Amino acid sequence: MKAVVPAGLGKVEEADVDEVEPAAGELTIEVATFSINRGETFQLDNPPSDWRPGKDVAGRVVRAAPDATGPAVGSRVVAHLPHSGWAERVVARTDQVAVLPDAVSLEQAAALPLAGLTALRMLRVAGSVIGRRILLTGASGGVGHYFTELAAASGASVTAVVSSPARGERLLELGAETIVYDVADARGPFDLALESVGGESLPIALSKVGPGGKLIWFGEVSRQPARLDFFDLFAGPEGASIQHFHYTSSAADGPDLATLVRLVETGRLHPELGRIDDWSATAEVLEDLRDRRIRGNAVLTLGKEQQ
Numbered sequence: 001m002k003a004v005v006p007a008g009l010g011k012v013e014e015a016d017v018d019e020v021e022p023a024a025g026e027l028t029i030e031v032a033t034f035s036i037n038r039g040e041t042f043q044l045d046n047p048p049s050d051w052r053p054g055k056d057v058a059g060r061v062v063r064a065a066p067d068a069t070g071p072a073v074g075s076r077v078v079a080h081l082p083h084s085g086w087a088e089r090v091v092a093r094t095d096q097v098a099v100l101p102d103a104v105s106l107e108q109a110a111a112l113p114l115a116g117l118t119a120l121r122m123l124r125v126a127g128s129v130i131g132r133r134i135l136l137t138g139a140s141g142g143v144g145h146y147f148t149e150l151a152a153a154s155g156a157s158v159t160a161v162v163s164s165p166a167r168g169e170r171l172l173e174l175g176a177e178t179i180v181y182d183v184a185d186a187r188g189p190f191d192l193a194l195e196s197v198g199g200e201s202l203p204i205a206l207s208k209v210g211p212g213g214k215l216i217w218f219g220e221v222s223r224q225p226a227r228l229d230f231f232d233l234f235a236g237p238e239g240a241s242i243q244h245f246h247y248t249s250s251a252a253d254g255p256d257l258a259t260l261v262r263l264v265e266t267g268r269l270h271p272e273l274g275r276i277d278d279w280s281a282t283a284e285v286l287e288d289l290r291d292r293r294i295r296g297n298a299v300l301t302l303g304k305e306q307q
Helices: 038-043 106-110 113-126 142-153 165-173 201-207 230-235 254-265 279-290
Strands: 002-006 012-016 026-036 056-063 076-080 089-093 097-099 133-136 157-161 178-180 190-195 209-217 241-244 273-278 297-301
Touching (some): 012 279, 026 106, 038 279, 056 089, 056 106, 076 106, 076 113, 097 254, 106 254, 106 273, 113 142, 113 190, 113 209, 113 254, 142 157, 142 165, 157 165, 190 201, 201 209, 201 230, 273 279, 279 297
Parallel strands (some): 133 157, 190 209
Antiparallel strands (some): 002 012, 026 056, 026 297, 056 076, 076 097
């Protein structure tokens, strides 16, 4: 079968790879769409020898799990994989998939797993957000769109940091109260800051947090380490805490994927599909993601059914 594989520093190419046989508790999906995440662009800079990219896929089950668990053949599903999803067919654990209703397209579904799971679980870590002021940096990606919509619907006041008015317009539609183009211009104090940029952005975001508040650190897209000065904390965020966050969970992803699918089906969550293209354009889309030319999620299609 065909798959997109690493081809040198940050590069990819199409190649023939072996089919993977499903084990007990696994099924085979014919992939119709997949999404590219910014983290995968970083992994491609130094890929392990036995690794292929791809976490977010949607398609149809073409082979049910040998132990008869999970969705039946023909079911439209979305799956969250550990890797190797940019291929014609993939194997997934049955507890890592969710069945799609007709109202949710395969393009929408492919954009859900990593970004949607991150936003959903980060909101849980944040706790009750009703009436709380939240600062969100790097807000124009998939996670930012999902978190903004979910948090605003839960009663939070969200200030989103983006690089341009064009990137902020949709966030205002999704419920953001304020858009700023530099984290230094955000008017605190905030109860909570969500930081995904790193470098100089993190200490500035922390300075905007009120006494006893919290900063949740969930990314470093700048690829620059953050440096903090102990004495700066006395200028505002005294007693504040910093919490590292990663979206992975010890529990199965299937139930949370089903929650995201239900929210999309009922019109309470709207995947931001900033780019939809054929998977032959994967290398080009990767470059556009690296250069921040795509707002929201990038979805690639395999020329099969899209609906």
